[in-house]
Amino acid sequence: MNSPPILVVHGGAGSLASEADRRQYLAGVGEALDAGQAAHDQGCRAAVRAAVMHMEAHSIMNAGRGSSLALDGLVSMDAGFMAESDELIEVAGAPLCEPADLVTERARRLHAERLAGEPGPSVGAPLLDTVGAVALDAEGHVAAAVSTGGMSLKRPGRVGDSPIVGAGFWADDATGACVTTGVGEALMRQGTARRCVQLVASGVSAAEAAAQALDELIDYEGDVRGRSGLILVTREGEVVLDHNSPEMSAGWIAAEGGREVAHLWCR
Numbered sequence: 001m002n003s004p005p006i007l008v009v010h011g012g013a014g015s016l017a018s019e020a021d022r023r024q025y026l027a028g029v030g031e032a033l034d035a036g037q038a039a040h041d042q043g044c045r046a047a048v049r050a051a052v053m054h055m056e057a058h059s060i061m062n063a064g065r066g067s068s069l070a071l072d073g074l075v076s077m078d079a080g081f082m083a084e085s086d087e088l089i090e091v092a093g094a095p096l097c098e099p100a101d102l103v104t105e106r107a108r109r110l111h112a113e114r115l116a117g118e119p120g121p122s123v124g125a126p127l128l129d130t131v132g133a134v135a136l137d138a139e140g141h142v143a144a145a146v147s148t149g150g151m152s153l154k155r156p157g158r159v160g161d162s163p164i165v166g167a168g169f170w171a172d173d174a175t176g177a178c179v180t181t182g183v184g185e186a187l188m189r190q191g192t193a194r195r196c197v198q199l200v201a202s203g204v205s206a207a208e209a210a211a212q213a214l215d216e217l218i219d220y221e222g223d224v225r226g227r228s229g230l231i232l233v234t235r236e237g238e239v240v241l242d243h244n245s246p247e248m249s250a251g252w253i254a255a256e257g258g259r260e261v262a263h264l265w266c267r
């Protein structure tokens with residue numbers, strides 16, 4: 001199969017406190033898109049890896065350096081990678097660093113505001129959380145990658161959906177690849193990334209599959225409406241970016257070669 005290379009990245013769903021923050025997110029998403037595109041000729045795996053690693057290094061995003069702090073004020077991160085249905089997690093080659101190097105002044109300030117419950121712009125307005133990328137390459141393979149500092153003020157040791165196959169990410173050459181962001185507990189219960197791709201496999205249109213997978217998150221106690229998002233690429237090259245959070249920053253390179261970087265607002 002010879003497909004046009006496609007790459008979709010997101011910098012998180014949630015809501016932000018200022019236009020300055022939005023500009024920084026968009027700049028980071030655009031740079032990640034460029035990094036992923038530059039690696040795309042090595043295949044979809046290299047593309048999603050390069051894009052996500054770029055966003056991990058970008059300090060405003062909740063992944064890698066700049067991650068949200070857990071209740072104990074430390075950083076602990078989750079990540080996942082999937083390409084081909086039987087090849088799941090890639091951890092080899094991850095560069096080591098001092099945990100303190102991942103903590104930024106911004107993350108510290110948000111952590112302090114949230115701990116104090118001060119009515120600042122960041123309190124009650126979740127950060128744009130998690131970064132992710134999905135890609136389709138010229139060989140017809142798809143890949144998904146995701147990385148996050150997890151929920152702000154999470155309990156130490158808590159693991160969210162992002163490293164869980166089927167919840168935070170799913171990639172299946174027969175249908176497509178999906179990466180989610182939102183409240184991990186609900187995304188894990190619903191298996192949202194896999195659910196979305198399975199809906200496409202069952203004949204539902206890509207846009208409807210994304211909307212339905214997000215809508216199903218609200219059917220349970222602990223309603224998370226307003227806090228989730230996903231990106232999807234199908235093997236046919238359709239791209240969907242959907243969210244029910246107030247905002248989501250994302251970018252994509254589509255089959256026709258068009259390049260878009262956009263701050264999306266709730267539908």
Ligand code: ASP
Pocket residue numbers: 078128129130148149150151159160161162180181182183184185187
């Ligand atoms: N899904 C991530 C988690 O629960 C955080 C997020 O995407 O907002 O750890």
